[in-house]
Every structure is written in C-alpha cells, then in structure tokens.
Amino acid sequence: MPFIKEILKYDSLSIVGLEKNVGKTECLNYILSRLPLQARKVAVTSIGIDGESKDQVTATKKPEIYLREGVLFSTSETYYKKRKLVSELVDITNERSSLGRVVTGKVRIGGKVMLSGPSSNPALSRWIRSVRALGADITIIDGAISRLSLASPAISQAMILSTGAALSSNVNTLVRKTKYVVELINLPTVHEHLFKLLEHVENGVWGVDCDGKAVDLGLRSSLAVTASELKIPADIKYIYTAGALTDTFLKKVASGAGVKDLTLVVRDFTKIFIDEMVYRNFVHSGGRIAVLQKSRLLAVCINPVAPNGFVLDSDILCEKLRETIGFPVYDIVKNRYDI
Amino acid sequence: MTFKSVLDIDCGIRFLYDKLPLSSSSARKMLLESEAMKSKRDIDIRYSKLNALYNKNCGDIAGKLVCLKDISATIRRTGEGAVLDDIELFEIKYLAIVAREVSQLMEKERIAVVNLPDLSDVIEILDPDSLNIPSFYIYDSYSEELAEVRKRMKAITGFGEKALDDEQMTSLALLQQRNDELENGVRQELAHKLAGKAKKLEHTLKNLSLLDIMIATVAQMKELxxxxxxxxxxxxxxxxxxxxxxxxxxxxxxxxxxxxxxxxxxxxxxxxxxxxxxxxxxxxxxxxxxxxxxxxxxxxxxxxxxxxxxxxxxxxxxxxxxxxxxxxxxxxxxxxxxxxxxxxxxxxxxxxxxxxxxxxxxxxxxxxxxxxxxxxxxxxxxxxxxxxxxxxxxxxxxxxxxxxxxxxxxxxxxxxxxxxxxxxxxxxxxxxxxxxxxxxxxxxxxxx
Missing domain, CATH: 3.40.50.300 (P-loop containing nucleotide triphosphate hydrolases)
Known part of the structure; x- marks a missing residue:
C-alpha cells in the first residue's frame, strides 16, 4: 500500500490534480479505502463543485466518492440529499454555495456520495476547525487545479499531486510540466529567523539586508513594478513579496546586477505565477526562490487515459516521471494495490 | 415604523445597532423586522423584563444562543404537514435541544423573562434512542424492516476493509434503494407527528430570539x-x-x-x-x-x-x-x-x-x-x-x-x-x- 503510512504522519492532506480528469478522484478513493479508520478519524470534503457525477467541461463520467463507516464528510445540502449511503447529520455550517449550505455527516453504513464543500481558504480553515471539534484526526481536501491556492500549506500539511494524459498526450511535455510543479512545491523554506520576520507581513514588497532588517521597497505589490520603480539597495540579501510572484517582477529582479546574491521569498508555492521558461532563465542566471511555508509532497499519481480516449503507456510514464522528478509515482487504477 | 426603516435616520441608531452584541442571526432578523411599540403597557413590560435581567448572569445563555438559527421556513413547512428531509429534521431537533438547554440555564439563574414551551415530545420523536446529542438520521429503531435492511447492508460493506466485487455492489445498491424507500416512509410518519408541534416550535424560536435581543440590550446598557x-x-x-x-x-x-x-x-x-x-x-x-x-x-x-x-x-x-x-x-x-x-x-x-x-x-x-x-x-x-x-x-x-x-x-x-x-x-x-x-x-x- 504505497504512501498510506506516510499520510498518517500528518493531520491534513490535500489532493490536487494538474488538470481535470487526471484521476484525482480515484486517488482519493484509494486513500479513503485504505486509511486505517479504527485508529484515526477521517474527515473529507471537496472544494467547490468538484465531485459532480458528470464532469461539467468534458461530460465524462466521474466516479463518486466511496466512504466507509465512521468517516465524517462535508458536502452541499443538495448532494447530501442525493447520497447513496446511510449517514447521520451532525452539523449544518454557515458556509453557503449555489448548491445550498455545507453540511457535515457521519457515515453509518458505507456507500457513495458526491462532495462539494467550502470554496475559499478562510472557509476551508473554518471547516477544518469544525470537523476537528467533531473529533477528526485527519482532514482530507479534494482540491481543484483552478484553485491551486487552496492547496496552500496554510490549509494542508501534506499533499498528493495527480497528473495524467489529460494534461498532455505527449509524454515528454507531460513529464516536463509535472516536473516544474513538483519543483515549485519542493522549493526550500527560509531560515526560522526570516520566517519569524516575514510571517505576519500581509502586503507589499520587502527587502531584508545582511543584518536581518526588513526594508520596505516602496511597492504596493509585485504587480505594481514598472521600469523605474524597483531599486534594490546593495546590501539586500532577500526580497519578499507578500502577494503573487509574476513574470514581470521576476524579470525585473533577474535584470539587476546582484541577482546571484539574492533570494526571492514568497509565502508558499501557490503564490508563484511564473512561466516555466522565465523561471528556468532566472535559475540559470543564478537566482534563487525560497518559501516561508511548504507542504510536504507525499506522492504523484498518474492517470494515463485522457478524456478523448488517448492512452499513454502507464509503465513508461511512471518510470519516466520517477526518473525525472525523483519521487514515488503510482498508477492507482491499473495497479489497484489491493490489500 | 419597523426597526429597519428607522435604521437609516442619521441620528446614531445605527451605531447602537452595530454595537448590539446579539448572539444569533435569528435575533438580528427579528429585531430588524420588529415594529415600534406604541402602548405604554408593552414598553413598560419590556423594560421591566430588561430590569429583571439586569443583575443576572446571562453569559452562558448568550453562549448557547449563538447556535440559534432562523429555521422559520422549516417550521412553516412542518405546520403545513410537508415531508421534511434529514436536514430539516436536524434543524428542528437542534432547536428543541438548544431550547431545552437555555431553559435549564434560565432556571438555574432564576430568569423568567420569556416562556419556553416544553419540547420534550419533539425531542422524543427525533431522538428515539435517547442519545441526547444534536445529530440526526433515520434511526434503526424507527422501523424493524429498516433495521433488518441495514443489517444486511452492513454485512456486505463491513468496515470497508475489503474492496467490493460487482455482485456485492449490485446487492448493496438494491438494499440502498430499499433503505431509501423505508426512510421516506419514516419521514412521512414523522411529518405527521410533528405537524401539530409547529405552533410550539414557532413560539420557541420567537422567544429565544427575543431573549437574545434582551440579553444584548442589557449588556449594551451597561457598556454605554x-x-x-x-x-x-x-x-x-x-x-x-x-x-x-x-x-x-x-x-x-x-x-x-x-x-x-x-x-x-x-x-x-x-x-x-x-x-x-x-x-x-x-x-x-x-x-x-x-x-x-x-x-x-x-x-x-x-x-x-x-x-x-x-x-x-x-x-x-x-x-x-x-x-x-x-x-x-x-x-x-x-x-x-x-x-x-x-x-x-x-x-x-x-x-x-x-x-x-x-x-x-x-x-x-x-x-x-x-x-x-x-x-x-x-x-x-x-x-x-x-x-x-x-x-x-x-x-x-x-x-x-x-x-x-x-x-x-x-x-x-x-x-x-x-x-x-x-x-x-x-x-x-x-x-x-x-x-x-x-x-x-x-x-x-x-x-x-
């Protein structure tokens, strides 16, 4: 049973797909069917309207989530009424969606349900608090690529990435794209003193000099940078941007003289919105990026079948990915990993 | 003159409203929709109630009232004899439990400014196993056949330690269907039993909201x-x-x-x-x-x-x-x-x-x-x-x-x-x- 033991070391997990139909739900079902529920109480939800029985974009059939007895799950009122399992309603939250309020149930007899839970970071934090109060030890969030920010380490300690032929039918492209995301997820964290210095900085662009002092660089955000604006004093070692890190900003920093002695810092990898080529050029010219917080990537799961029917060779894909990213890679559906 | 209509008069009433430490959204809604009192008797009664609350410890009650939700739509449906779903039944059970707890706290603090009807019959209907917890589902004890169907379902699923084969999946789906039919039958019976309780539930929601308003008012009087x-x-x-x-x-x-x-x-x-x-x-x-x-x-x-x-x-x-x-x-x-x-x-x-x-x-x-x-x-x-x-x-x-x-x-x-x-x-x-x-x-x- 790959990576199940790993999951037990953490109390929050999110599963993120790099594209629709990359097998995220199978991956979730795999985890939910194998976690030792006698030992740990599990709560699960899904972001927004991910989890409907038919994919809204490609109209391919999406598997429902199978939940075992004892699992806590949160979904919309509409989906709760359509559940195919026996469950006890334990909480009605104040979160609302187009499918009604988000409610939490506890499975009495295993079966299937569609999940559609809270859809913002603060709402997910509230959800985690509410299910912990109901006794959950591990919270699992079924994420969505369009909402990658919801996989942020502020919400989940650990993470599983799901990728596949839906992202690209070219093995090399698929591997390259996946590798890039894995690289960002695994960016190093800053030293503890720097973390403490920047942890509560909510906006602006800041420099940190050799003495560990923070200097406001006078920008509202990295988006506000123009040709004349960014002046980096010579003794600055770190540049922290509290918001999104963009191509323009990165190019601006890379064009400066002292890029080799500089480290760019962002809150976490979900704040990075940089084209791969720009990133590679930056790294090539000696630039570095670090994060304040990091999720532990536990595994990468693949689905070799694309929604248009195109199938990649699972073994080759697994092997190639494993080689390139240096991480365990699994095809959950093909190998089943029976108990 | 509703409270909502005077809220925009530029005189500082919005300041009082914004600072009013209400616990529940239900009280807020009630306050906004309330009409100005126009008889000396009504106003005197209200202030004598506030006076009675003035030196009481209402912290615990206010803490309980945070859980109060506006379920007037559900109560109205109950009164109409509509078949309620699990979420609505949960809401009613939850209200009844909150009311009972508030009632006990009021007794302890010797507070009698509102009258809360006895809802033990409602709780009994929705908590057949006397578990005393604010959660709800169609319990096995509502129907022998339901209990039997579920026993068979459970025999198939176990604790989910084994993956189910196709045959098992099919029988589980059939049993689930029967389970759903039986649950619906129980819900109809419950609707029948609860229809007569709607008045009492409405009264409870109203008085809990009023209590919330009065407790918040007294706290504000002291603060300002x-x-x-x-x-x-x-x-x-x-x-x-x-x-x-x-x-x-x-x-x-x-x-x-x-x-x-x-x-x-x-x-x-x-x-x-x-x-x-x-x-x-x-x-x-x-x-x-x-x-x-x-x-x-x-x-x-x-x-x-x-x-x-x-x-x-x-x-x-x-x-x-x-x-x-x-x-x-x-x-x-x-x-x-x-x-x-x-x-x-x-x-x-x-x-x-x-x-x-x-x-x-x-x-x-x-x-x-x-x-x-x-x-x-x-x-x-x-x-x-x-x-x-x-x-x-x-x-x-x-x-x-x-x-x-x-x-x-x-x-x-x-x-x-x-x-x-x-x-x-x-x-x-x-x-x-x-x-x-x-x-x-x-x-x-x-x-x-």
Missing part, C-alpha cells in the same frame, strides 16, 4: 451607560444628562469630555438657538435616537428621562438635495416640512424635529417662514423641536439657547431663556477655526 426610561402617554418628555453615544465615543477618542444636556418639552413648540458648533444638531439627533430607543426597547442615552410615546418621528435635516426630482435644497426642504405641517394639522401623534428650517433662503423671509410654521403648528401631540439661527418673535413657544463660548471654550449646555435674541458668536468661532485674518478684519468692519 444607557438608562431605563419612564414612559408617558401624552405628557411631558424630559431628559436629564442626555448624550449621544456615537458622538460621545468620537469626542472621548479625541481625549475631550462630552457635555450632556438637559431638555424637556410638551405640546408647545420648542426652539433651540445658539452658536454654530454649539451642538444644536446633536441635540435634535439625540432626541430622535432616544425616541427610537424607547419605543424599540433599547436603553436610552440619558441619566434619567421620561419619554412620551409617538406614532412616528419626522426629522428634517434641511440639506437634502433632490437632484433626481430636479428641485433645489430649498424646495426639497419646504416639501418635507409641509408633510410635517399637514401631518400635525391632521392631529397625528408625531415628534417633529427640524434642523435650521428655511436656512437656504434670505434671512428676512426665512425668519418669517419659521415664525409662520411655529404658529400654524401650534400645539402638537408629540412635540416639535426646532433648531434655528433666526430671531424668532413668536409667543407661546419654549426657548432654549446653547450656553455658548466662554473664555474661548464652547459650553454645550442648554439654558432655558425668555428672549429669542440669537447670540452673535459666528465671527468669534470662525476666528477660532483659524480662517483668513483679512477676511475676519473686513467682516468686523462691516458689522460695525
């Missing part, structure tokens, strides 16, 4: 130093040590001290004259605020007071530009005041508050317009208070003036006076504000 008013029907209204909580908070934040005022009036119109920045408008606003407070059962912003009940408050601020209708501020004001005049002459019981009426025209006609207004209004049931800079000559009115500048400092107190002579302090105040010196010198030349 508000008082219990005496209530009169057709007598004198008086305030001693009246203050405006919003203005007071702003003044104290600046590190200054707020000066409370005394004022009283009956049917005879009242004028307030005084220097600019002497607090005339604040007095009018506070009169509006306190009238609203008294008739909605809030604490009143004064040391002590007696408030005469009115049916409505008409407050003319006099500077609304009605650009949409294409009329000037003067025209808009005249029409607004005309509404007040017509209403008073019809004999309506209203408190009329007018801030510098006819200020936007020449002082000669302006003065005459106000004098004419006071004469035509004459005595009014709810009272009329007018702030003005004009030298009003009418007899049969009561006059106040702001004590005014003394040694370069403003004394905001109101002093009853016989003469209508307006103080001449405008230039001194402008000078204090530090406006252009040459302008002041030139003005003084013209005054002489």
């Amino acid at each position: 130093g508000l008082c219990f008013p005496a209530i009169a029907e057709g007598g004198e209204t008086f305030y001693r040590g009246m203050f405006n909580p919003m203005v007071k908070a702003a003044v104290e934040q600046r590190g200054a001290a707020y000066v409370p005022v005394d004022i009283s009036f009956e049917k005879k119109p009242v004028t307030i004259i005084g220097a600019n920045m002497g607090g005339k408008s604040v007095v009018l606003k506070t009169l509006a605020l306190n009238q609203i407070a008294a008739q909605f059962g809030f604490g009143v912003a004064a040391q002590n007071c007696c408030v005469n009940i009115v049916d409505k408050i008409l407050f003319s601020i006099g500077d609304d530009q009605n650009a949409e209708k294409g009329i000037s501020s003067f025209a808009a004001e005249m029409l607004a005041i005309n509404e007040i005049v017509e209403s008073i002459r019809r004999g309506d019981n209203l408190l009329a508050l007018l801030d510098e009426p006819a200020r936007a025209t020449n002082p000669i006609e302006g003065t005459a317009l106000v004098e004419g207004l006071l004469e035509v209004i004459g005595k009014s049931k709810g009272g009329t208070v007018v702030a003005t800079h004009y030298n009003i000559k009418n007899d049969n009115i009561k006059r106040y003036r702001v004590a005014g500048l003394k040694d370069g400092r403003m004394d905001y107190r109101l002093i009853e006076t016989e003469s209508g002579d307006v103080p001449h302090e405008a230039v001194a105040i402008a000078e204090q504000l530090g406006v252009n010196k040459e302008w002041i010198e030139s003005t003084k030349k013209y005054l002489n």
